[in-house]
Amino acid sequence: MFLKLGGSLITDKRTPQMARDEVIRRVGREIREALDQSAGLQLLLGHGSGSFGHPTAEKYSVQEGLAGSDDWWGYAETAAMAGRLNRLVTEMLLGQGIPALPLQPSASALCHDGRLVHLDVAPLQEALKRGLVPVVYGDVSFDTVRGSAVISTEEIFAYVAPCLQPSRVILAAHVDGVFTADPLRAAGTRLLPDISVSHFGDLESMLDASANTDVTGGMLGKVRAMCRLIQNQPELTARIISGERAGSIKKALLDPDIEQGTLIHI
Amino acid sequence: MFLKLGGSLITDKRTPQMARDEVIRRVGREIREALDQSAGLQLLLGHGSGSFGHPTAEKYSVQEGLAGSDDWWGYAETAAMAGRLNRLVTEMLLGQGIPALPLQPSASALCHDGRLVHLDVAPLQEALKRGLVPVVYGDVSFDTVRGSAVISTEEIFAYVAPCLQPSRVILAAHVDGVFTADPLRAAGTRLLPDISVSHFGDLESMLDASANTDVTGGMLGKVRAMCRLIQNQPELTARIISGERAGSIKKALLDPDIEQGTLIHI
Numbered sequence: 001m002f003l004k005l006g007g008s009l010i011t012d013k014r015t016p017q018m019a020r021d022e023v024i025r026r027v028g029r030e031i032r033e034a035l036d037q038s039a040g041l042q043l044l045l046g047h048g049s050g051s052f053g054h055p056t057a058e059k060y061s062v063q064e065g066l067a068g069s070d071d072w073w074g075y076a077e078t079a080a081m082a083g084r085l086n087r088l089v090t091e092m093l094l095g096q097g098i099p100a101l102p103l104q105p106s107a108s109a110l111c112h113d114g115r116l117v118h119l120d121v122a123p124l125q126e127a128l129k130r131g132l133v134p135v136v137y138g139d140v141s142f143d144t145v146r147g148s149a150v151i152s153t154e155e156i157f158a159y160v161a162p163c164l165q166p167s168r169v170i171l172a173a174h175v176d177g178v179f180t181a182d183p184l185r186a187a188g189t190r191l192l193p194d195i196s197v198s199h200f201g202d203l204e205s206m207l208d209a210s211a212n213t214d215v216t217g218g219m220l221g222k223v224r225a226m227c228r229l230i231q232n233q234p235e236l237t238a239r240i241i242s243g244e245r246a247g248s249i250k251k252a253l254l255d256p257d258i259e260q261g262t263l264i265h266i
Numbered sequence: 267m268f269l270k271l272g273g274s275l276i277t278d279k280r281t282p283q284m285a286r287d288e289v290i291r292r293v294g295r296e297i298r299e300a301l302d303q304s305a306g307l308q309l310l311l312g313h314g315s316g317s318f319g320h321p322t323a324e325k326y327s328v329q330e331g332l333a334g335s336d337d338w339w340g341y342a343e344t345a346a347m348a349g350r351l352n353r354l355v356t357e358m359l360l361g362q363g364i365p366a367l368p369l370q371p372s373a374s375a376l377c378h379d380g381r382l383v384h385l386d387v388a389p390l391q392e393a394l395k396r397g398l399v400p401v402v403y404g405d406v407s408f409d410t411v412r413g414s415a416v417i418s419t420e421e422i423f424a425y426v427a428p429c430l431q432p433s434r435v436i437l438a439a440h441v442d443g444v445f446t447a448d449p450l451r452a453a454g455t456r457l458l459p460d461i462s463v464s465h466f467g468d469l470e471s472m473l474d475a476s477a478n479t480d481v482t483g484g485m486l487g488k489v490r491a492m493c494r495l496i497q498n499q500p501e502l503t504a505r506i507i508s509g510e511r512a513g514s515i516k517k518a519l520l521d522p523d524i525e526q527g528t529l530i531h532i
Binding site: 070072077084091131 | 342389393
């Protein structure tokens with residue numbers, strides 16, 4: 001199973017470099033309890049970069065690419081931001097007794113024109129086999145065309161899924177699921193209980209583009225990445241839930257049929 | 267050029283998890299000044315794990331191997347120790363204005379019976395081309411025979427050297443170079459100003475085995491790794507110097523003919 005903790009869930013997006021410690025600890029407890037209650041559960045964790053990585057990536061145009069630039073400081077600084085948040089998250093997961101093993105994506109990633117084309121999957125496989133909980137995260141990457149890129153956890157999940165064959169992907173967000181408009185801004189929005197990959201094209205224009213406030217494409221980008229993933233692995237489902245509601249991550253980990261958030265399926 | 271900051275230099279080996287902040291900052295300043303004075307200097311940095319990684323690796327027998335074990339907590343904890351120290355070192359290097367880019371070895375490493383047989387070199391190459399300063403470190407690794415292993419910075423240097431073709435390797439230690447016995451313990455010890463790889467066999471028995479106080483083989487292990495490296499790349503030299511003497515790392519980076527410490531050559 002793959003579980004992503006969204007950047008808006010684990011950081012305060014209004015304040016640079018502000019982790020939501022109490023949320024991360026509570027989520028850690030839920031994951032620990034789910035692992036305790038489900039022997040043999042192989043779990044790959046991922047987390048967003050939130051108010052650590054995104055503002056810095058934007059400031060230095062890391063996503064658009066630094067090809068031709070002779071000043072790559074912004075690449076190092078964005079990587080440091082991602083690494084700082086990952087350190088905090090990892091310490092809190094270990095503190096809850098989860099055998100968390102962070103695996104830095106940019107230590108092996110390579111992109112081609114913004115698309116992730118290489119990542120070393122072997123350490124992830126080995127960790128899962130041993131009952132460890134590998135942790136990946138939104139990170140920088142070198143790019144053969146643009147020089148540099150930013151890779152999201154969803155892209156990493158999509159890249160490693162054919163190899164690791166998860167049965168389910170859970171994305172724990174700051175909001176309750178996928179809405180027809182940004183639920184934090186507009187009135188009259190509607191939660192979509194499920195999205196069928198084959199109907200995503202019709203739906204796409206309905207989803208509020210204003211929700212795309214980060215460098216890796218916001219909610220629309222996440223749904224698109226999940227649809228692409230499911231297209232290639234039709235037996236897989238993805239569920240976007242709120243990580244703000246205490247207990248919902250634990251429930252979602254233990255129960256594939258939980259009625260919460262938005263289910264994305266073939 | 268490759269530069270390693272020894273674990274005994276950057277941590278207080280007597281106290282678990284105690285970094286020597288003032289030493290790391292001073293060394294960072296020296297590296298920054300050397301980079302400023304030597305345009306085009308491509309530098310790969312590495313550092314040991316000192317009082318962070320070694321005691322934990324030993325406690326859980328990570329180096330002997332966890333194959334067959336169903337409790338891999340010690341692997342996650344040793345990785346966390348290495349990651350913590352790397353975070354501290356990286357922050358201090360960035361603080362000195364060095365575009366340091368840590369690349370977690372265990373995110374791509376694989377060992378076979380204690381020998382490093384795979385590491386993703388592409389991100390290192392890309393970083394060096396862009397004027398970034400990649401940083402590697404002593405870390406854990408999965409192992410196809412033993413289950414787990416510990417990899418030293420020297421082993422990483424030896425693995426990537428054929429690809430990156432450095433002209434020199436500098437190991438900055440807590441002591442002045444290679445001695446016939448442990449200089450911190452025995453009287454009547456003698457500093458060896460140079461070691462020829464072809465004579466290393468005769469010398470090996472003279473070197474004090476009591477200096478081997480860490481899981482990756484102490485000073486003898488370092489010299490052995492450098493000899494193996496130079497055997498394969500005879501044009502390469504390695505110099506073991508004291509990083510305790512202010513200015514010596516900067517001097518060694520700028521001057522290949524500096525007379526300090528122990529030179530290892532073909």
